[in-house]
Structures are given as C-alpha cells and as structure tokens.
Amino acid sequence: MRSVPAVRSLGVPGRLAAGALAGEQIAPEHVLAARCESGESGQGIAVVFWRLRRGTGRETSVSCAASAGRPRSGLSRRQALAGFGIALVGGVSAPAAGARAAVAPARHARAGLAAGLTNAQLAGQRVIGSYPGLTPPASLFADISNGQVAGVIFFGENISSQTQIAGVITQLRQAQAQSPVQVPLLLMTDQEGGLVRRLPGQPSLSEKQIGQSSDPVAAAAAAGTGAGQNLAGVGMNVNLAPVLDVYYKTGNFIDQYQRSYSSNPAVVSGCGQAFITAQQQAGVAATAKHFPGLGSAAKNQNTDGGPVTLTVSLAKLHATDEVPYPAAVGAGVKLVMVSWAIYPALDAKRPAGLSPAVIGQELRGRNAFTGVTITDALEAGALSAFGTAGQRAVTAAGAGMDLILCSARDVSQGEAATAALASALGSGQLDPTTFNAAVNRVTALRAGLS
Numbered sequence: 112m113r114s115v116p117a118v119r120s121l122g123v124p125g126r127l128a129a130g131a132l133a134g135e136q137i138a139p140e141h142v143l144a145a146r147c148e149s150g151e152s153g154q155g156i157a158v159v160f161w162r163l164r165r166g167t168g169r170e171t172s173v174s175c176a177a178s179a180g181r182p183r184s185g186l187s188r189r190q191a192l193a194g195f196g197i198a199l200v201g202g203v204s205a206p207a208a209g210a211r212a213a214v215a216p217a218r219h220a221r222a223g224l225a226a227g228l229t230n231a232q233l234a235g236q237r238v239i240g241s242y243p244g245l246t247p248p249a250s251l252f253a254d255i256s257n258g259q260v261a262g263v264i265f266f267g268e269n270i271s272s273q274t275q276i277a278g279v280i281t282q283l284r285q286a287q288a289q290s291p292v293q294v295p296l297l298l299m300t301d302q303e304g305g306l307v308r309r310l311p312g313q314p315s316l317s318e319k320q321i322g323q324s325s326d327p328v329a330a331a332a333a334a335g336t337g338a339g340q341n342l343a344g345v346g347m348n349v350n351l352a353p354v355l356d357v358y359y360k361t362g363n364f365i366d367q368y369q370r371s372y373s374s375n376p377a378v379v380s381g382c383g384q385a386f387i388t389a390q391q392q393a394g395v396a397a398t399a400k401h402f403p404g405l406g407s408a409a410k411n412q413n414t415d416g417g418p419v420t421l422t423v424s425l426a427k428l429h430a431t432d433e434v435p436y437p438a439a440v441g442a443g444v445k446l447v448m449v450s451w452a453i454y455p456a457l458d459a460k461r462p463a464g465l466s467p468a469v470i471g472q473e474l475r476g477r478n479a480f481t482g483v484t485i486t487d488a489l490e491a492g493a494l495s496a497f498g499t500a501g502q503r504a505v506t507a508a509g510a511g512m513d514l515i516l517c518s519a520r521d522v523s524q525g526e527a528a529t530a531a532l533a534s535a536l537g538s539g540q541l542d543p544t545t546f547n548a549a550v551n552r553v554t555a556l557r558a559g560l561s
Contacts, residue, residue, distance in 0.1 A: 228258065228291060234532035235259030236550045237508060239297060239485070240525030241518045245271055247279060251522045255286040255296065259529050261553055262297025264518050265347070267309050273345060276310075280346035294557035297396075297514075299349035302338045306368050310345065313337025318354055321382055322372035328385045331372070335386035339393025348560040349396045351448060351485075353386045355379055355435040357406040364408035371406060376434035384438040391443065396560060399439040400448035401487065402474055403463060404432030414451040414462075414493035425456040436478045445556055446483045447474060449512065451493035461510070462493055465503075470511035483556050485514040489528065500524050501531025508532055509541055513549040 235254070239262045242251050247263075254260045263283060270276045280298060287296045300309040305317020314334035321330040331353075338350055357376045358366040365371045372382040387397040405421075412419045423432065436447075449464040457473055458466040464486045474480050486507050489500055497503050504515045504527075515532075517525035535541040 230533040230537045231529060232258040232291060233546065233550055234529045234536060236261050236292065236553055237513060237515055237532060238504070238525050238529045239264055239299070239514055239516050239518075240522055241266070241520045242269065242522055243520040244268060245275065245279075247283065248522055250526070252282070252286045254522070254526065254529075255283060256289040258290040258292040260296075260525060261514065261557070262299060262349070264351075264516065265298070265300045265309060266518075266520065268520070270309065277345045284346070292554075294554055295348065295560050297349050297553075297557060297560070298347040299351055299398075300342065300347060301351045302342060303352040303354055303370060304334050304338065305370075307370060310341055313341045317369035318372045318382070319366065319369035322378050327372065327378055328381045331382035331385040332389040335389030335391075335397070336393055338386075339390040339395040342395045343393060347395065349398065349446070350390060351398045351400065351446075352390075353383050353397065353399065354401070355383045355399050355439060356401060356404050357431050357434065359407045359431075360409075363406075363410050364412050365405050367410055374406075376431050380435040380438040383435045384442045387439055387442045387444045391445065394561060396445035396556065398446040398448050398485065399436065399444045401450035401452075402433075402436065402447050403428055403450070403454060403457070403469065405450055405452060406432055408452065412452075414491050415488065417492040417495065418462075419452040419493055421452050421454055423454065423456060428454065428456055433473075433478065436474075436480070440478060440480050444480075444482065445559075446485050446514075447480055448485050448487055448516075449474065451487050451491050462497075464512055465494075465497065465506050465510050467510045475511070481552075483513045483552050484511060486512050486516045488518045489516055490519040490524065499531075500527045504528035505531050505535045505541065508535070508546070508549070513552050 235258060238260055240251060240254065240260045241264050242248060245268075251260070251263070265276065269279070283296060283298070302308050302310060302314070303318060304314035305320060307317075308314075314337045316324075316330065316334060321327055321334060324330045335353075338352065342348070342350055354365065354370045354372075356365045356371050357379050358371040358374050360366070361374075366374075372379045383399065387399065390397045407421050407423050407427075408419060412421075439447075449470060451462040451464055453459070453462050454469065457463070458468045461469075463469040470484060474484070489503055489507075494503050497506055500517065504517075507515055515528050517528050532541070536543065536546050
C-alpha cells in the first residue's frame with residue numbers, strides 16, 4: 112500500500128502488434144493476443160494472433176529470444192497518494208489526443224517488423240517504473256525505447272499542469288513507438304477519489320462518502336466515469352483504483368482517509384463493481400486493491416513502514432474481506448493489486464504479494480481471477496527482510512505477480528528489477544513457461560488499451 116501525504120492545506124499524511132509475414136503490417140488495435148513458445152532449436156517463438164478488418168483471424172510465428180528503498184522525494188508511495196497538480200478539464204484533452212496521434216504512424220510503420228526479444232526485454236514487460244520531479248530522465252526514455260519497461264506510474268510531484276503531464280506522456284509514447292514491443296505503455300496513477308487523487312478533479316467524493324450517499328452504486332458509477340475521463344484526458348490508461356478493502360473499525364488504517372466504501376462487504380462489492388464497470392467503459396483499466404484486504408489493519412499498521420501481520424481467520428477473510436472480489440472479477444476488472452501484509456490464515460511466513468498460496472490458490476483459484484496481478488510498492492518497509500529490489504522482484508514474480516511496481520521515483524529501481532528478472536529467467540530460477548504466461552497477460556492488457 113502507499114501512504115498519503117499532505118494535500119494542499121489538509122493535514123493528510125502520506126499491446127505485441129508484432130512482425131508477421133514479410134511485407135505485412137498489423138495495426139496494434141487488431142492484435143488479439145501473443146504468446147511465446149519453444150521452437151525446435153530451443154529458440155523462443157512469438158506466436159501472434161491478429162484480427163483482419165473483415166473480422167477473420169490469422170496466426171503466424173516470428174523468432175524471439177524468449178529463453179534468452181525509499182523514494183528520492185522522501186515520501187513513500189502511500190505518502191504520495193494525495194499529491195495534487197493543476198486542475199484538469201474532463202474528457203480527452205487536445206494534448207492527450209496529440210500524444211496518441213504522434214505515436215500511431217510510428218507504431219503502424221513498425222508493426223510489420225519481426226523483432227526478437229532478449230531476456231532483458233521480456234523481463235521489462237513485467238516492470239512499471241517511476242521517476243522524480245517533472246521531467247523524466249533520459250535513462251527512462253532509453254529503457255522504454257529499448258523495450259525494457261512496461262509502463263510508468265505518476266505521482267503528484269510529476270504533475271504541474273494538464274499541458275505539462277500530457278506533454279510528458281506524448282514523449283513517453285513517442286519513445287515507446289521505437290520499442291520492439293509494439294503495444295501501448297501502461298500509464299497509471301492512483302485516482303481513488305476524495306483525498307487520494309494525483310490529478311485534481313473527478314472523482315471528488317471519497318469512497319466513504321460514496322458509500323454513505325443515498326444511492327452508493329449510482330455514485331460509484333459516476334465516480335468511475337469521472338476517474339476514467341480525467342485520466343484519459345491526459346493520456347493515462349490505468350487507474351490503481353478502486354479500493355475494495357472492507358474496514359473493520361472506524362478510523363482504522365484504511366478508514367482514516369475515507370478510502371473504503373463501507374464496513375459492509377455487500378456495499379463495497381456493489382460500489383466496486385459499479386466503479387470498475389464505468390471506468391473501464393471510459394477506456395481506463397481498473398485495479399481492485401488490496402487483495403485479500405487491508406480492512407482489518409489498525410490505524411498504525413502501514414506496510415510502507417514495516418511488516419504488518421493481520422491475524423484474521425480464514426472464515427472471516429472469506430466472509431468479509433474477499434467478498435467484493437467475485438463481483439469485481441465478474442465486472443471484468445483488468446488488474447488486482449495484492450497487499451504486502453502477512454495473513455497467517457493463508458501463509459504465515461510470506462507477505463501476500465510474495466505468496467504463491469495467496470496469489471495462485473486464493474486469488475486465481477478460489478476467486479477465479481485471470482487478469483493481471485500487480486504488486487504494491489516494491490520499496491515498502493514490509494519487505495525489509497526480503498533483500499534488494501531485484502531479489503524482491505524475483506520472489507514476487509516467482510510467487511505469481513505479473514507486474515512489479517517500482518514506485519520509489521528512481522529509474523534505477525526499475526532497472527535493477529528488470530536486470531534481476533532477466534538473470535533469473537536466463538538461469539532457470541524463474542520457469543520460462545510461467546514467465547511467458549505472465550508476459551502474455553500483460554501484453555493482452557496493453558493491447559486492449561490506447
């Protein structure tokens with residue numbers, strides 16, 4: 112989870128459109144899916160499925176080398192959740208539209224090229240990077256152009272105005288147009304509503320205010336539409352929302368900033384489903400968080416600061432905390448963020464985001480989630496006993512996390528995660544089949560976004 116800092120004067124703390132047959136071009140929007148398989152020589156084969164304009168489908172193969180701490184700002188990711196920028200106008204802005212227009216010709220021109228992926232590039236498809244300040248460093252643009260990062264998360268400190276952040280996103284998309292991985296970047300932020308917004312504007316109501324309104328489901332749907340239009344207006348395509356935690360006690364960790372819809376799991380379920388559906392209809396992928404739930408965490412139990420153990424019984428987790436997830440999965444939620452807390456009822460030794468039992472059995476098994484899993488902040492204090500950024504990334508990937516969120520506002524953190532994942536893939540520490548399956552899920556997500 113990420114902390115919430117001061118909000119102005121408020122005292123609130125912290126897609127592979129790949130090469131196909133020679134001479135053919137495949138527009139990114141026609142790509143249905145891609146996978147990597149082993150060829151006769153052991154070399155990876157990228158199998159790309161695409162849709163023709165008349166609605167028929169084709170399949171082809173191209174070679175690819177498939178075998179082949181704290182943020183600088185001093186704020187944790189959670190502490191940056193409520194950073195504001197300049198007020199934005201809802202809807203798709205001219206700068207954002209320009210960003211997409213600038214990238215489209217380059218992507219289309221490169222779409223017919225067969226491009227092999229190195230281990231580092233495969234690894235990069237599982238890493239979300241971040242950067243300090245208003246201007247991304249040259250190293251981030253290079254990583255994107257080299258196909259070694261899947262996306263970028265934005266914080267309040269990265270945003271000064273609508274024009275500024277839309278301009279940055281234009282540049283990031285132009286760098287992606289040069290990448291061998293021809294699918295859109297995942298461009299994300301936390302826009303939960305209320306106090307927790309990186310962009311000013313919608314949704315203005317907090318989740319708690321929505322849950323307490325006369326028509327919570329309608330209010331949640333309006334918030335989802337508002338969030339989607341707001342993010343799409345500057346060119347972003349993923350929102351790390353909604354929070355589906357069911358708070359146990361008033362004023363506890365998740366309730367103190369009004370980040371939970373309700374203490375009633377049925378209300379949280381209905382509101383979450385409405386928000387997800389509305390936001391994704393606006394073209395922005397939703398992220399349900401923080402599985403299996405932080406609703407029982409006491410006020411001072413913050414995984415950013417250190418280890419957190421939530422001694423909730425399995426029966427209680429199933430009857431309360433996890434109740435909103437089947438509805439979210441039914442609504443087609445694109446991503447699920449897994450918490451860094453330890454749940455002894457599920458795994459007594461590992462934080463949920465490092466636990467195969469939580470991710471594979473509980474989330475994908477019991478809750479039937481087939482989309483993209485994403486970690487919480489890799490720099491969180493809760494992972495202090497689990498080594499370096501690279502080691503944490505490998506452990507998380509091995510446990511079943513698809514995307515590794517490197518949110519310390521330091522490009523080198525994402526680079527370290529990518530290098531470690533590439534090394535673990537090359538050495539066999541991470542199973543290639545499982546690794547490619549994760550890459551395929553992320554690629555499918557990216558292929559469906561603009």
